[in-house]
Amino acid sequence: MKLMTIFVLIxxxxxxxxxxxxxxxxxxxxxxxxxxxxxxxxxxxxxxxIIVTNNAMFSGAEFGLGLEGNINIKSVEYTSTVTxxxxxxxxxxxxxxxxxxxxxxxxxxxVTICNVIFTYSGNDPAKITMKETNVTTSTENGxxxxxxxxxxxxxxxKRESAGNPSNTSPSFPSGSSTSVPSAVPATTIDPQMLAxxxxxxxxxxxxxxxxxxxxxxxxxxxxxxIDVVEKAIEQxxxxxxxxSVKVEGETAKVVLDANAFxxxxxxxxxxxxxxxxxxxAFDPNAKANVTATLDLGxxxxxxxxxPIIADLVTQAKEAGIDAISIKVNGVSLAVxxxxxxxxxxxxxxxxxxxxxxxxxKIASDTYNFEFLNSSGTNATFTKPVLxxxxxxxxxxxxxxxxxxxIIDGKLEFYGGRYDAEGNYAEGERKSFSxxxxxxxxxxxxxxxxxxxxxxxxxxxxxxxxxxxGRSEGQFVPNAEVxxxxxxxMIVKAFHLEDDSATESFSDVNDKDWFKSVVxxxxxxxxxxxxxxxxxxxxxxxxxxxMATIASNALxxxxxxxxxxDMNAILSKFKDSASxxxxxxxxxxxxxxxxxxxxxxxxxxxxxxxxxxxxxxxxERLLNK
Numbered sequence: 001m002k003l004m005t006i007f008v009l010i011x012x013x014x015x016x017x018x019x020x021x022x023x024x025x026x027x028x029x030x031x032x033x034x035x036x037x038x039x040x041x042x043x044x045x046x047x048x049x050i051i052v053t054n055n056a057m058f059s060g061a062e063f064g065l066g067l068e069g070n071i072n073i074k075s076v077e078y079t080s081t082v083t084x085x086x087x088x089x090x091x092x093x094x095x096x097x098x099x100x101x102x103x104x105x106x107x108x109x110x111v112t113i114c115n116v117i118f119t120y121s122g123n124d125p126a127k128i129t130m131k132e133t134n135v136t137t138s139t140e141n142g143x144x145x146x147x148x149x150x151x152x153x154x155x156x157x158k159r160e161s162a163g164n165p166s167n168t169s170p171s172f173p174s175g176s177s178t179s180v181p182s183a184v185p186a187t188t189i190d191p192q193m194l195a196x197x198x199x200x201x202x203x204x205x206x207x208x209x210x211x212x213x214x215x216x217x218x219x220x221x222x223x224x225x226i227d228v229v230e231k232a233i234e235q236x237x238x239x240x241x242x243x244s245v246k247v248e249g250e251t252a253k254v255v256l257d258a259n260a261f262x263x264x265x266x267x268x269x270x271x272x273x274x275x276x277x278x279x280x281a282f283d284p285n286a287k288a289n290v291t292a293t294l295d296l297g298x299x300x301x302x303x304x305x306x307p308i309i310a311d312l313v314t315q316a317k318e319a320g321i322d323a324i325s326i327k328v329n330g331v332s333l334a335v336x337x338x339x340x341x342x343x344x345x346x347x348x349x350x351x352x353x354x355x356x357x358x359x360x361k362i363a364s365d366t367y368n369f370e371f372l373n374s375s376g377t378n379a380t381f382t383k384p385v386l387x388x389x390x391x392x393x394x395x396x397x398x399x400x401x402x403x404x405x406i407i408d409g410k411l412e413f414y415g416g417r418y419d420a421e422g423n424y425a426e427g428e429r430k431s432f433s434x435x436x437x438x439x440x441x442x443x444x445x446x447x448x449x450x451x452x453x454x455x456x457x458x459x460x461x462x463x464x465x466x467x468x469g470r471s472e473g474q475f476v477p478n479a480e481v482x483x484x485x486x487x488x489m490i491v492k493a494f495h496l497e498d499d500s501a502t503e504s505f506s507d508v509n510d511k512d513w514f515k516s517v518v519x520x521x522x523x524x525x526x527x528x529x530x531x532x533x534x535x536x537x538x539x540x541x542x543x544x545x546m547a548t549i550a551s552n553a554l555x556x557x558x559x560x561x562x563x564x565d566m567n568a569i570l571s572k573f574k575d576s577a578s579x580x581x582x583x584x585x586x587x588x589x590x591x592x593x594x595x596x597x598x599x600x601x602x603x604x605x606x607x608x609x610x611x612x613x614x615x616x617x618x619e620r621l622l623n624k
Contacts, residue, residue: 026056027147030063030133033112037157039120043300045074047117048128048155052135053110059144060084060136061113062099069126071157073098074117079193082113083200085420095131105138106200112193117298118157126157194236194271201232205278212282217592219560222282223624229275229288234325236275237268237290242297251303252296252328258311265319268292272320289322296328302350304328313340323386330390330424331367339381345372351434358411363396364389364425364437366406371432384428384495389437391423396439399456400463403427406434413440413465415493417622428495440464444475447612454612457619464622466492467615477612484514484537486546486614487527491517493618494557496524505535512537526552543613544579544605547596548586550617554593558624563588573603580605595620 033049052061065073076089076098083106089098098114120126130153136144205225212221239261246253272290279286296304306326316324317337325334326346333346351366367389371379387403398418403425404411416427416437425437442462447455458475461467466489470476491497501519508518514537521527527549529535541549554560563569566588570576579587587605590596595617598604609617 025147026054026058026137027052027133027135027149028055029053030130030149030151030153032128032130032153032155033115035155037155038160039157040160040300044121045117045119045298045300046157047077047115047298049112049115051110051112052133054108054135056137057105057108058135059103059105059107059138060086060099060101061107062097062132062134062136063113063130064095064097064132065116066095066129066131067126068129069124069157070120070122071126071128072119074119076114076116078114079112082107083421099134101136101144103138104203106203107196111196120157123159125159128155128157129153197232197235198275201228201275202278204228205281209281218282219563220593222279222286223558223560225279225282226286226288229279230291233272233275233288234291234293236271237321238293238295238327239264240297241294242299245296245299247299247301250301251305252299252301253305254296254307256307256309256312258309258315261312262315262319265292265315265321268321269319290320291323291325291334292316292321293325293327293332293334296326299328304346304348306346306348308340308344308346310340310343313337325386330388332386332388333369334386334388335371335381336383339383339385341373341379343374344379346370347372358438360411360441361393361396361439362436363391363393363401363439365392366434366436368434369432378432380431382430382498384430385432386426386428387435388419388422388424388426389435391418391425391437397441398425399460400439400441401425401437402440402464403429403435404438404440405429406436411438413438413463414495415464415466415622430495430497442469443473444469445473447475447477450477450612454616457616458612460622461489461493461615461618464493466618467611475611477610477615479611480540480608481546481611481614482538483527483535483541483545484512484518486541486549486609487521487537488514488517489614489618490526490549490553491520493621494524494553496520496526496557498523503535504533505529505537506533508535508537521549525556540608542605543596543603543607543609544583544587546609546614546617547590547605548583550595550621551586551589553621554589554595554624560589560593560624562586563592570603573598573601575602575604578605579603593620593624595624 084100084102403416440463501523503519
């Protein structure tokens with residue numbers, strides 16, 4: 001199916017599909033989001049939306065733009081409506097073609113497809129012409145039909161002059177100052193887009209429910225369903241505050257009125273309730289978190305200053321919103337609402353690529369983040385803040401992406417994951433400084449004998465800073481893991497570091513390197529001692545203990561529950577009677593989620609775990 005999708009997409013963009021209507025039946029119209037563009041005096045970029053109206057379900061669209069003058073396409077940013085990962089951009093006969101293709105007909109009506117970012121130089125007028133628009137419909141045999149129009153739609157572009165003000169908002173010219181803007185936010189989701197997001201999420205949920213009903217694991221299905229709903233809610237809950245931006249010098253500042261948000265938050269609450277209702281088919285008590293995004297849009301400056309007003313946060317809490325995300329130029333930080341205390345300010349400053357003591361490849365731009373209290377001091381949070389950075393360098397191994405803190409030219413890695421659909425990487429932090437995404441490729445020369453089953457996991461866990469070599473280039477994969485070492489891996493993987501945590505084990509001393517990780521993991525309820533007083537930090541960890549700690553992390557951090565019929569799960573292991581009763585529930589949950597597997601129908605619960613096995617368990621946990 002993937003090869004067929006790629007073939008169909010190539011055919012579309014090469015204009016080789018022969019099955020199309022000579023006179024369009026369903027393709028009614030294509031339009032630009034504005035009739036003309038006046039670019040600010042010092043600006044060199046602007047964006048234009050493309051909107052299609054089609055009277056039937058369709059699976060893809062392609063556009064051909066002709067450009068005249070000092071103008072080029074910088075990028076094409078598809079809206080959240082377009083969920084396809086099959087996207088192509090090419091130039092043919094002087095026309096720039098770009099588009100997407102899905103396997104299913106999931107789009108209908110008037111749809112905002114994308115925003116095209118253009119670069120513009122000089123003062124001479126320029127022109128954008130829509131040479132061709134094609135809309136494709138998937139057929140039952142795996143092919144596609146196409147309808148085309150040649151609208152000849154023209155968008156004129158000119159430079160701002162006296163009496164001819166810029167209309168490229170939300171982009172503001174660098175180094176200038178605007179008058180105080182409107183403080184009234186606007187939703188970016190029109191009814192058609194809202195319906196399409198709901199429809200797409202519904203289709204995915206139906207597939208997950210069918211898989212669950214056909215014998216799939218119920219907890220896996222529920223977790224995947226919550227992920228689908230949370231993403232849909234986030235797409236529905238973006239508020240455009242670009243009209244509230246004022247540029248002063250190199251900084252975009254936001255002027256917000258908390259009184260403008262109650263009705264918008266109420267709409268977000270109602271839309272989220274509709275989406276959460278869809279989870280009842282999986283679990284009557286299931287609920288997805290609600291994140292409201294305040295989006296400053298594209299700003300042609302390197303710095304941003306965003307006030308987080310206490311009254312606005314209170315209104316969000318009252319509307320049942322769990323987190324507020326601040327977004328500018330694709331960079332976003334999402335904070336749970338209970339972490340805000342009083343009025344605060346977020347500052348985002350794009351940094352030049354610093355001179356680093358590393359040969360690693362950087363995958364994103366570099367940013368300095370600060371949350372400031374009303375007193376001007378740095379704020380820290382007890383819960384992680386989700387940081388998303390757009391990927392600006394292509395061709396790298398996204399499995400090895402990690403959020404890194406830059407300190408005096410050196411790097412500290414904090415893990416994360418890549419979102420292919422949004423082309424961003426995300427990671428979690430509780431305190432802030434200068435960060436970027438790196439491809440953290442760590443080479444080990446001694447893992448050849450475990451490469452087939454553990455090599456990838458070792459690479460990912462090392463890239464995220466969760467495991468390290470015992471010496472330069474030496475991972476020592478078959479060495480045994482101590483209980484303290486695995487506790488450190490779990491704490492690092494799930495960002496459980498807690499300076500306030502304490503423990504009372506008699507064999508964990510103040511000078512021990514593992515004291516803080518043992519205390520943090522114990523406070524989170526993830527580890528327990530071998531007795532009330534003894535943690536046994538330097539004892540090797542058994543396979544059953546590792547499985548149980550992994551399961552405790554699933555429960556405490558990811559919201560999983562212990563399996564109700566653990567005997568049925570453990571019965572597949574011939575040696576299940578050898579699993580200690582205090583560890584049986586943990587082994588059952590880990591086995592049900594494929595975090596651990598057996599050998600020749602045995603689990604070998606009392607065998608010591610190796611470093612390679614630990615890396616595999618960690619990598620599987622990261623994907624849950």
